[in-house]
Amino acid sequence: MKQFLWNLLILIDEIANTLTGGDPGETISSRAGKAMKEGKRWGCILCRFLDLFQKDHCILSINDDDGSRAVIKD
Numbered sequence: 162m163k164q165f166l167w168n169l170l171i172l173i174d175e176i177a178n179t180l181t182g183g184d185p186g187e188t189i190s191s192r193a194g195k196a197m198k199e200g201k202r203w204g205c206i207l208c209r210f211l212d213l214f215q216k217d218h219c220i221l222s223i224n225d226d227d228g229s230r231a232v233i234k235d
Contacts, residue, residue, distance in 0.1 A: 182233030191227055194219030196235050204235075 171188065178189040190211060196204025197219055208219035215221070 182231060184228045184230040186230065187224065187227035188222055190219050190222035191224045192231075192235065194221075194223040195228065198223075199235070201235060 174188040174190060175185060178187055178192055179185040181189070183189065183192050189207075193204045193207040193211070197208045198204075204219070211218040
C-alpha cells in the first residue's frame with residue numbers, strides 16, 4: 162500500500178507538470194529544481210516551499226534526462 166501511495170503522488174506531480182506545459186514524464190519538482198538552478202523566481206519560490214517537507218527536495222528530484230518534451234520551455 163505504501164508503494165501505491167508513493168506512485169500516486171508521483172503521478173499527481175507529473176500531471177501538475179504536464180498541465181503547466183512541462184514534459185509529461187517529468188515531475189514538477191525536477192522542473193522547478195532546474196528553474197531554481199537557473200535563478201528563475203518561480204523555481205526558487207516553489208523549491209523553498211517544498212524544502213519545508215524535505216530538505217533540498219528539488220535538487221534531489223532533478224532528472225536531467227527529462228524535460229525535452231515540454232511545450233513551454235522555462
